[in-house]
Amino acid sequence: MTPILQLKGITKRFPGVLANDHIDLDLRKGEILALLGENGAGKTTLMNILYGLYQPDEGEILIEGEKVTIDSPTDAIKTGIGMVHQHFMLIPVFTVTENVMLGEETIKYGDFLDRKKAAKRIMDISEKYNLQVAPNDYIRDLPVGVQQRVEIIKLLYRDAEILIFDEPTAVLTPQEADELFSIMRSLSDQGNSIIFITHKLREVLDISDRIMVIRRGAVVGETTPDQADKNSLAAMMVGRDVNLEVEKTDKEPGDLVFSVKNLIVADKFQNIVVDNASLDVHAGEIVGIAGVQGNGQTELVEAITGLRKSAEGKITLLSQDITKASPRQITELGSAHVPEDRQADGLVLPFPVAENLVLCTYYKEPFSKGVILQYKTILDHAEKLIEDFDIRTPSAMTPVSSLSGGNQQKVIIARELSRPIDFLVASQPTRGLDVGSIEYIHKRIVQKRDEGCAVLLVSPELDEIMELSDRIVVMYRGQIIADLPNKEITKEQVGLMMAGVLPEEALAEGDQHAVEPAL
Amino acid sequence: MSTSTQAIKHERIYEISPTRKLVMGIIEIIIGAFIFFVFVQTVSGAAKTTFVMTPGGIDIGKVGNWVLPTRITLILLAVLALIIGAYQLIKGFGRSTNALVGLCGLFLVFSFLTWQTADQSLNLAGMLTSAVLLAVPITLGAFSGLLSERAGVINIAIEGLMLMASMVGALIGSITQNAWIGLLGGILASVLLAGIHAVLSIKYRINQVISGTVINIFAAGMTAFLSQKFLQTNQALNSPPLFPRIPIPGLAHIPVIGPIFFNTNIFVYIMFILLIIIQVALFSTRWGLRLRSVGEHPKAADTLGIKVKPTRYMAVLLSGVVAGIGGTFFTLGSVGRFEEGISAGKGFIGLAAMIFGNWTPIGSLGAGLLFGFADAIGSKLSLLGSNIPAQFMGMTPYLITMIVLAGFIGKGHAPAADGEPYEKE
Numbered sequence: 001m002t003p004i005l006q007l008k009g010i011t012k013r014f015p016g017v018l019a020n021d022h023i024d025l026d027l028r029k030g031e032i033l034a035l036l037g038e039n040g041a042g043k044t045t046l047m048n049i050l051y052g053l054y055q056p057d058e059g060e061i062l063i064e065g066e067k068v069t070i071d072s073p074t075d076a077i078k079t080g081i082g083m084v085h086q087h088f089m090l091i092p093v094f095t096v097t098e099n100v101m102l103g104e105e106t107i108k109y110g111d112f113l114d115r116k117k118a119a120k121r122i123m124d125i126s127e128k129y130n131l132q133v134a135p136n137d138y139i140r141d142l143p144v145g146v147q148q149r150v151e152i153i154k155l156l157y158r159d160a161e162i163l164i165f166d167e168p169t170a171v172l173t174p175q176e177a178d179e180l181f182s183i184m185r186s187l188s189d190q191g192n193s194i195i196f197i198t199h200k201l202r203e204v205l206d207i208s209d210r211i212m213v214i215r216r217g218a219v220v221g222e223t224t225p226d227q228a229d230k231n232s233l234a235a236m237m238v239g240r241d242v243n244l245e246v247e248k249t250d251k252e253p254g255d256l257v258f259s260v261k262n263l264i265v266a267d268k269f270q271n272i273v274v275d276n277a278s279l280d281v282h283a284g285e286i287v288g289i290a291g292v293q294g295n296g297q298t299e300l301v302e303a304i305t306g307l308r309k310s311a312e313g314k315i316t317l318l319s320q321d322i323t324k325a326s327p328r329q330i331t332e333l334g335s336a337h338v339p340e341d342r343q344a345d346g347l348v349l350p351f352p353v354a355e356n357l358v359l360c361t362y363y364k365e366p367f368s369k370g371v372i373l374q375y376k377t378i379l380d381h382a383e384k385l386i387e388d389f390d391i392r393t394p395s396a397m398t399p400v401s402s403l404s405g406g407n408q409q410k411v412i413i414a415r416e417l418s419r420p421i422d423f424l425v426a427s428q429p430t431r432g433l434d435v436g437s438i439e440y441i442h443k444r445i446v447q448k449r450d451e452g453c454a455v456l457l458v459s460p461e462l463d464e465i466m467e468l469s470d471r472i473v474v475m476y477r478g479q480i481i482a483d484l485p486n487k488e489i490t491k492e493q494v495g496l497m498m499a500g501v502l503p504e505e506a507l508a509e510g511d512q513h514a515v516e517p518a519l
Numbered sequence: 520m521s522t523s524t525q526a527i528k529h530e531r532i533y534e535i536s537p538t539r540k541l542v543m544g545i546i547e548i549i550i551g552a553f554i555f556f557v558f559v560q561t562v563s564g565a566a567k568t569t570f571v572m573t574p575g576g577i578d579i580g581k582v583g584n585w586v587l588p589t590r591i592t593l594i595l596l597a598v599l600a601l602i603i604g605a606y607q608l609i610k611g612f613g614r615s616t617n618a619l620v621g622l623c624g625l626f627l628v629f630s631f632l633t634w635q636t637a638d639q640s641l642n643l644a645g646m647l648t649s650a651v652l653l654a655v656p657i658t659l660g661a662f663s664g665l666l667s668e669r670a671g672v673i674n675i676a677i678e679g680l681m682l683m684a685s686m687v688g689a690l691i692g693s694i695t696q697n698a699w700i701g702l703l704g705g706i707l708a709s710v711l712l713a714g715i716h717a718v719l720s721i722k723y724r725i726n727q728v729i730s731g732t733v734i735n736i737f738a739a740g741m742t743a744f745l746s747q748k749f750l751q752t753n754q755a756l757n758s759p760p761l762f763p764r765i766p767i768p769g770l771a772h773i774p775v776i777g778p779i780f781f782n783t784n785i786f787v788y789i790m791f792i793l794l795i796i797i798q799v800a801l802f803s804t805r806w807g808l809r810l811r812s813v814g815e816h817p818k819a820a821d822t823l824g825i826k827v828k829p830t831r832y833m834a835v836l837l838s839g840v841v842a843g844i845g846g847t848f849f850t851l852g853s854v855g856r857f858e859e860g861i862s863a864g865k866g867f868i869g870l871a872a873m874i875f876g877n878w879t880p881i882g883s884l885g886a887g888l889l890f891g892f893a894d895a896i897g898s899k900l901s902l903l904g905s906n907i908p909a910q911f912m913g914m915t916p917y918l919i920t921m922i923v924l925a926g927f928i929g930k931g932h933a934p935a936a937d938g939e940p941y942e943k944e
Contacts (some may be wrong), residue, residue, distance in 0.1 A: 051822075053943075072826030089819035091812055102812050103823030105805040110803050154823075386749065 002065040004029045004193050005050075005081075005162055010059035012045055019045040021218040027162065029092045032184060032194045034208035036201075038237055039405065042217040043197045047164050050195075051083045052076040060066035063162075074103075083154030088147050096133055097122060098155050115136070125156045129186055145176035150181065155410050159200070163187065164195045166460060169203055173292045174462055174495035196326070199237070199434065202231045202463070213277055215239055220389045238435050246442050246467045249450075253470065254283030257454035258304075258423050263313030265299045273299045273507040275478035277313075281423070286445070286455040288469030288486075296478035298340060301427050304456070306330045306354075315387040317423060331360050336416035340458070342405075347402035347414045353393050354382035356400045358416050378515035389414035394434045406437035424448055427458040442468060466491050476500050540611045545602030547623045552813065554597035554627065564590050568633045569640035570919045572775055574648040580777035589637045628896070630908025646895050648779050652853065654884075654891025655786045656681065656862070659845030660869020661876060661883035662793055663838045668878060669801060669874040670834030671814035671936040675731035676716045676865030677740030677842045684709040684846025686742040689857035690750065691926060698851050701759050705841035705851070713736065713839025717832050722862055725938035743859045750857055761855050762786070786852040789844060790884070798880045810834055816933035817941040827941045871917070878931060 005027040012020040013023040018213045019042045027033050036220050037043045048054045050061065052070040060067055063079050070076050090099050099121045106118040119135035126133045131149045133441070137205040138226055139147060148168060156165055165184070169177040184207060188194055197210060204211055205225045213221045221236045224446050232241040258281040265274035272297045299380040302308035304315060306327040315323045322330050332338075339345035349358050358367050358378055366377045382396035391410045393403055409429070416424065426445060445468060459465050465472060472489060474482040474497040482489075489507075496506035566589040570578035573581045600623045612619050632641065632724070660677050667674035679776045684705035694703020712734055721732040750757040780787070803808035810830055812820040817827045849861045868890055875881025875889075893915055900907060 053822075077824065085822070089816065089822050091815045091819060092935070093815060094808075094812070098808060102808060102820065103825050105808065107805050111806055113808060293635075325781070434572040 001028070003027055004064055005061040006048070006065075007046075008060050008062065009054045010049060010061075011045065012042075012049060012054060012056050018100065018217050020056070021216075023214070023217075023219055025219070025503045027193050027195060027213065030188050030191050031192055032188050032196055032207060033168070034204040034211045034254050035195055035214060036199065036204050036211055036233060036237060037214035038199055038436070039432060041214045042432070043214055044166060045081065045217075046214070047166060047195070050081060051164065077158050077160065080159065080161040081164065082158060082162070083166060084148065084151045084155065084168055086167040086170060088151055090139045090147055090150060092138070094139060095135065096139065096142075096150050096153075097135040097167040099139055099150060100135075100157050104158055113205045120388065121157065122153055125153050129156070129183060129190070131183065131513070136354045138473050143170045143175070145239045146181065148172070149183070152187075162193050162195070163192070164197070166197045167199070169198070171293065173460075173498050174491075175499045176292075177203070194399065201233050204233065205230065205279055213237055234435055235411045242435055246446060248446050248468070250448065251284050251470075253285035254452060257281055257283050257318060258456065259316045260300075261302065261314045261316075263300070263303060263315065264311045265296070265303045265308060265379060266311050267299065267359070270313075273478050274303065276311075277475075277478075277480045278296075279473055279480060279483060281454040281456050283422070284449055284452045285470045286395030286449050286457055286468050287471045287473060288465035289456065289473045289475055290498055291460065292498050293460045295475045297427070297460075297475055300480075301337075301340070301425055301456075301476070304425060305335070313395065334420065334422040334423045336419060336421040338409075338412055338416055338424070338429050338501060339425040340431070342408055342412055342431075347400050347408060350399055352397040353386070353391065353400050353403070353411055354378050354396040356411050357382050357385055359415060360419065379483035385414040385418055388418070389444075409433060409441065413441060417444060417448055420454055421448075424453055425458075426455065428460065429457070430459075430464060438464075462491060462495060465494070473500060474503075482506075530638050540607065540616070542648060543610035543616050543620050544604050544611075546620060547607055549604075550623045550627045551597050551600030551604055554593055554600060554630045558630055559590060559593045559597060562589050562593065562634060562637050566637040568592070568636045568638075570636070570643040571640055573642075574645040574646045574778050575642060575662075575781060578771045579782065580774055582774040583644070584640070587633060587728055589633055592633050593630050596626045596633075600626050632791040632896070633692055635900065638835045639903060641899065641903065644775060644778060646899050648899070649891075650784065650888065650892040651779060651787055652784060652891070653894040654851070654887040655784070655790050655848050656845045657869045657872050657890050658790050658884050658887030659786075659848070660866045661792070661872040661887055662797055662869075662880065663842040663845065663866075664870045664873040665797065665878060665883055666810075667816045667835050667838035667935055668873070670810050670831045670938050671817060671934055671939060671941070672720055672831055672835050672838075673727040673731065673938040674713070674715070674716060674835060674838050675733035675867070675870060676712065677727055677737075677838070677845075677869055678862055678864065679731075679735035680709040680712050680839055680842035680859070681846030681849075681866045682742050682862040683712055683738045684843040685849040685861050686745065686750070686857050687852035688808060688843075688847035689757055689759045690745075692851055693756050697758055698760045698762050701851050702844070702847050704891035705847035706840055707844030709846055710836055710839040713835050713842065717835035720940065721828055721831050721835070724942065727938050727940075739860070742857075746842060746857060746859055759851055759855065777826050784848075784852050786844070788847045793841065794880050794884050801880070811934070813941075814936055817936050817939075821943065822940075831941075832886075845869070872935075878934065 003026040007023060007025040010020050010023045023046055035043050035046070049056050050070065052072045052177040054359055055071070061070060062068065068079050070079065070081070088504060094102070097115050100122055101118040104439060106114040106121070122133065122135045125131070131153060133146060133149050133153060139150065142150070151164070152261050168180060172180060182509065184194055184196070198204060205228065208225060211223050211225065211228060211233070212219055213223070213233065215237060259279070263274055263277045264272060267273045277300060279287065289300070299308060299378050304312045305323055306322070306329070313323070314321060317330065317333055317335060320333060322333065345347060348359070355378070358381065360371065361367055362378070367381070368372055379396055385391070386393060389410050391414060392407050399409060403411070413429070424445070429441050429445065433441070445455060445457070456467055457465065466486065469486050471483065471485050472494060473480055474494060476498065477500070482497050493506045497503055522920030547909055568587045568589045572583070572585050603619055603623060605615070605681045607619065650709065660681060663677050663680070664674055687708035688701045688705030716730050717736055719725045720727040765781040765784060765785055765788070773781065774859070801811065809820065809825050812825060812889040813827050813830045821827050846862065850857050854861065869887070872886035872890055873883050875886035876884070897910070
């Protein structure tokens with residue numbers, strides 16, 4: 001049978017980079033093909049070529065054996081190719097119906113929108129694939145998982161048969177991801193073909209029929225979930241053996257370093273976003289906060305680091321009340337912060353690496369004398385950290401904006417961890433990083449903990465929480481609904497709690513699963 | 520898993536923040552106290568206020584005068600404001616807070632008029648008529664801004680467009696002695712300038728505020744030059760025919776409302792027709808959906824095959840058409856000749872009305888009428904021989920705007936991609 005989609009020798013060059021190097025790819029009807037590769041490997045470039053956003057320099061695209069040219073997303077949709085973007089292409093102030101029909105509107109009396117007819121069609125599609133979407137809801141009111149299903153409906157509404165999912169699980173809870181996988185399965189069962197782009201190994205093994213691995217713009221291997229395992233896939237992706245397990249020894253926690261008591265934080269609309277939260281972190285302990293993004297973790301961290309006022313409650317660091325302290329006072333007490341959004345909050349992008357490395361300390365000796373900055377010292381300091389933390393940069397004076405995401409994160413890690421600290425708040429420290437950088441950053445965090453530093457880790461990546469934490473705290477709708485040692489809880493149980501299932505039920509349900517195989 | 524499909528909704532601590540509740544209550548109390556201590560105390564018990572309810576020069580839909588006992592009216596208004604304020608402080612009005620502050624503002628204005636007119640007579644209907652007329656350029660300016668900004672292009676050039684349109688309208692109207700051709704000429708001039716703004720901000724992605732400012736400065740200089748050189752020296756070039764008052768059969772006979780809304784200038788009718796057209800077109804048609812999508816999320820629109828740049832060009836040019844109509848109102852609908860700086864900042868005020876009206880047609884009209892009303896009070900006061908400078912009264916609507924806008928923080932919804940040039944990756 002002719003593959004529904006064939007790419008032959010696709011090559012794309014950007015100034016100084018060979019993004020795609022003679023890539024061949026076949027997609028068969030009704031299959032789920034996983035495209036696995038690190039960030040920057042060229043997956044997204046390839047898909048953007050397929051979706052008409054870029055033109056290939058060489059190579060051709062065949063649909064059902066016939067050569068096609070795709071000059072724009074509109075062309076792609078016409079040839080039956082649809083893409084669920086990593087960052088949703090939805091308009092928050094429009095309804096589901098309006099978003100779905102935009103560009104392909106159902107109209108009556110000339111140019112008037114026929115919202116009813118469109119909504120009917122959306123309901124039909126929604127029922128056929130069990131997507132559970134209400135056409136008249138506004139996008140801004142919908143949780144991320146549902147928004148993603150709206151994106152899928154957008155494609156099906158346009159009769160797309162080849163669906164591209166670009167890192168679709170990045171924003172989902174484990175349960176939402178499982179729901180997505182069952183939707184993907186039902187789509188492929190009904191004859192749609194799917195390309196699934198990801199860098200998460202577990203998902204590839206769970207859902208795909210076939211796996212293609214891309215490294216540095218070229219296909220480096222093809223395999224199936226039966227023949228591969230996590231380690232072999234990681235090695236193919238990175239090009240060397242990767243240690244996926246974090247090496248961590250058991251350690252008795254020391255003295256209480258940091259504590260939060262009954263903290264209430266409100267957002268600017270006076271909504272309670274952190275609701276009566278209490279937690280402790282001891283020396284030599286990593287406490288992981290698990291939770292789907294937007295459940296109050298961001299605001300909790302901002303309150304802890306002095307970036308946001310809290311309404312009620314008390315925050316203590318090293319026996320000092322820091323509830324109303326400024327960020328600088330908190331930093332000077334011996335606290336470090338790796339912020340969630342490294343580009344917006346962690347770095348001054350146009351500044352050189354060297355200056356970014358002294359953002360917390362530039363005003364003190366030896367980096368300044370009086371009001372004059374000591375550039376010699378700052379540069380020496382930078383050279384040393386670049387070496388110690390393996391930051392890949394052309395020079396210490398290169399603007400940090402031109403570094404890759406992994407190296408930008410290393411600049412922050414270097415700045416924060418090179419100071420003498422007793423407490424580290426790391427918020428999504430590996431967001432969007434490749435396997436190699438993740439491995440490195442995890443090692444550094446564990447090393448800090450072994451040195452006796454208290455660590456508060458916030459991450460929506462459940463794997464990360466499970467691997468690093470000594471104790472796990474689950475946040476849901478602003479409340480801390482569970483606080484348990486890592487050893488006493490399974491990943492499935494944490495996942496359930498992240499979705500709002502009460503701890504008692506989650507623990508009971510998790511036990512059942514654990515028992516089942518034995519029966 | 521049903522729980523994960525539900526929207527995460529946080530409970531609210533307060534419906535209205537306590538500070539706002541307090542501040543709004545205090546404002547209402549101050550209004551009440553002000554009416555009582557300033558107005559009531561300075562008026563004699565026997566004084567009567569006469570409001571004429573038929574505008575001058577109207578012979579259909581006439582009604583008798585409205586005579587009020589000044590002091591009692593003022594006391595009543597003061598007490599009402601104090602009661603509202605007290606209730607606001609003690610219990611609070613929740614969602615209706617803004618509406619009641621607005622009502623108290625209205626009390627203040629009305630009691631001021633009543634007080635000022637003690638033992639005199641004021642043509643209230645005439646004042647409202649002129650308020651509507653003064654609202655025309657402001658509202659059209661707001662509509663113009665609305666069309667452009669809904670598509671994601673900030674258009675602060677509206678002031679310049681209106682100024683240019685008013686001059687060209689006067690010039691062409693004078694030459695042809697036909698107000699309609701003058702109107703068309705004015706629109707054309709405005710569209711041309713809007714086209715420049717469109718090219719600069721869409722094609723060359725120049726900062727839209729700067730591009731708009733440049734056009735404003737150009738229009739001010741150019742019209743001043745042409746006016747001094749030709750229009751003022753040769754009056755034949757500056758005497759366009761005016762659009763006449765057109766009574767609408769039937770509706771014009773309704774008392775009070777008829778003379779104000781249905782026996783008036785064609786520009787007022789255009790304003791209301793545009794309100795309906797823009798409202799329907801933006802929110803009920805394919806055209807409007809696409810235009811708004813481009814202003815909210817151009818990249819999403821692009822991936823769905825909507826041509827972002829042509830859509831924005833069209834929106835900015837239409838914005839020019841509406842601004843052109845607003846501009847020609849000065850010369851062809853109101854004054855009957857061009858003078859330097861005739862638009863007097865109305866284009867900018869129109870943008871304020873658009874923001875105040877939350878980027879909606881109906882809100883823009885409401886804000887336009889409010890600002891027009893304030894202008895009308897200002898000019899009537901000088902006729903009554905008030906010792907309060909008219910300029911001061913002219914300031915009040917903007918003070919109100921600032922207070923209300925401050926109260927609305929977080930509620931205003933500008934289009935998400937407003938002012939952001941779009942470029943494909």
